[in-house]
Amino acid sequence: MARNDLIVGLDVGTTKICVVVGEATGDGGVDIIGIGTSPSTGLRRGVVVNIEKTVQCVKKALEEAELMAGCDIRSVYAGIAGSHIQGFNSHGVIAVKGGEVTQRDVDRVIEAAKAIAIPMDREVLHTLPQEFIVDDQRGIADPLGMAGVRLEVKVHIVTGAVTSAQNIIRSCNRSGLDVSNIVLESLASSKAVLSPEEREIGVALVDIGGGTTDLAIFNKDSIKHTSVLALGGHNLTNDIAYGLRTPMVAAEKIKLSHGCAMSDLVTTDEIIEVPSVGGRESRTMSKRVLAEICEPRCEEILALVDQELIKSGFKNMIAAGVVLTGGTCLIDGMQELAEQIFDLPVRIGYPTGIGGLVEEVNSPKYATAVGLLLHGAGEESGPRQRAFKIRDDSGFDRILGRMRKWFTDIA
Ligand SMILES: Nc1ncnc2c1ncn2[C@@H]1O[C@H](COP(=O)(O)OP(=O)(O)OP(=O)(O)O)[C@@H](O)[C@H]1O
Numbered sequence: 159m160a161r162n163d164l165i166v167g168l169d170v171g172t173t174k175i176c177v178v179v180g181e182a183t184g185d186g187g188v189d190i191i192g193i194g195t196s197p198s199t200g201l202r203r204g205v206v207v208n209i210e211k212t213v214q215c216v217k218k219a220l221e222e223a224e225l226m227a228g229c230d231i232r233s234v235y236a237g238i239a240g241s242h243i244q245g246f247n248s249h250g251v252i253a254v255k256g257g258e259v260t261q262r263d264v265d266r267v268i269e270a271a272k273a274i275a276i277p278m279d280r281e282v283l284h285t286l287p288q289e290f291i292v293d294d295q296r297g298i299a300d301p302l303g304m305a306g307v308r309l310e311v312k313v314h315i316v317t318g319a320v321t322s323a324q325n326i327i328r329s330c331n332r333s334g335l336d337v338s339n340i341v342l343e344s345l346a347s348s349k350a351v352l353s354p355e356e357r358e359i360g361v362a363l364v365d366i367g368g369g370t371t372d373l374a375i376f377n378k379d380s381i382k383h384t385s386v387l388a389l390g391g392h393n394l395t396n397d398i399a400y401g402l403r404t405p406m407v408a409a410e411k412i413k414l415s416h417g418c419a420m421s422d423l424v425t426t427d428e429i430i431e432v433p434s435v436g437g438r439e440s441r442t443m444s445k446r447v448l449a450e451i452c453e454p455r456c457e458e459i460l461a462l463v464d465q466e467l468i469k470s471g472f473k474n475m476i477a478a479g480v481v482l483t484g485g486t487c488l489i490d491g492m493q494e495l496a497e498q499i500f501d502l503p504v505r506i507g508y509p510t511g512i513g514g515l516v517e518e519v520n521s522p523k524y525a526t527a528v529g530l531l532l533h534g535a536g537e538e539s540g541p542r543q544r545a546f547k548i549r550d551d552s553g554f555d556r557i558l559g560r561m562r563k564w565f566t567d568i569a
Pocket residue numbers: 170171172173174175198203204239366367368369370371390391392410413414417484485486487488489490522523524526
């Protein structure tokens with residue numbers, strides 16, 4: 159069965175591939191009707207390095223989601239991350255033709271802001287307007303229909319390596335999928351976990367996944383800064399495997415069930431069993447030793463994010479603090495450690511703003527996939543179509559009409 163009003167998010171992550179199927183409810187909402195996941199084996203640090211393996215994983219997740227939703231999936235909104243992603247701010251200025259800002263003027267000014275030299279091997283993934291300035295009036299979100307002679311826009315531009323984007327598209331195409339759009343993963347996650355109030359007064363979203371840690375800073379309801387660090391939960395697993403001399407699979411298991419990001423929080427003398435390598439007998443170890451291995455790595459990741467926050471110049475403009483999401487933020491003590499390092503309020507972000515099978519996606523791991531879906535839903539309902547409708551009658555006609563009414567009232 160093929161349905162038209164389905165929107166599908168495909169999160170091609172370093173540790174898992176996740177397909178989330180949503181159905182538009184008609185009143186602007188989205189209901190989750192299917193989800194499929196598969197471990198990811200074709201990526202490193204957020205970037206596709208093996209197309210064949212990625213295709214296999216995408217197909218597996220896709221099949222599961224199709225079965226659950228009872229539909230055929232043809233096109234998806236796919237996520238992109240990796241340290242090749244760069245975000246920077248730019249601005250454009252134009253003269254308004256005809257004294258009133260039209261859609262053409264808005265398009266032209268955004269084009270002007272995009273007119274910057276970008277190396278041949280990079281492409282613009284997003285041009286996100288922060289504010290419009292009409293003549294000297296600042297802070298305008300939608301200038302359509304305003305009177306003015308000079309239109310200026312401030313934008314945040316996100317660029318990525320052409321080849322990385324192409325490899326994602328290629329993996330999707332080979333899995334039998336069209337790609338409706340490629341969306342920066344942190345931007346997607348932010349749509350699923352941040353509240354409008356947080357975006358307004360300023361917030362930093364930190365998505366700590368398996369291979370990457372993505373940062374996006376919002377203030378006054380617009381995106382101010384984005385960056386991607388090539389560090390995540392994999393590094394933690396690696397440290398445990400080396401530190402405890404145990405296989406990676408065992409290290410991952412130990413991390414999930416006993417890991418803790420702050421050794422001070424481990425008060426019990428709980429003992430854990432640690433499998434050995436090379437056929438040696440397994441050993442026992444205190445949980446505190448494990449926490450002492452996890453802590454420096456978690457500290458390193460959060461300290462690098464803090465440096466990025468300071469470098470961006472927006473750290474004192476995020477009154478709502480930091481929202482952590484992505485699988486790695488689930489480790490015990492991460493929120494407490496983050497509060498200590500950032501010296502800001504920190505909360506864990508779960509996907510919100512959806513209906514249907516909410517329980518199935520109720521984990522920070524699914525923030526990106528749900529966010530891709532929400533981004534797709536927003537794009538498909540068309541911001542252009544939703545934009546303010548300009549009345550046909552000119553202002554002069556309306557004033558004349560009102561004056562006529564006065565005269566008839568007097569008479
Ligand atoms: N309870 C938990 N405690 C500690 N770590 C966890 C827990 N649950 C998940 N993780 C870790 O979260 C990581 C996966 O997170 P997520 O699914 O967000 O990553 P991803 O999207 O696949 O990767 P990326 O976004 O980096 O490409 C893994 O490293 C996993 O070990």
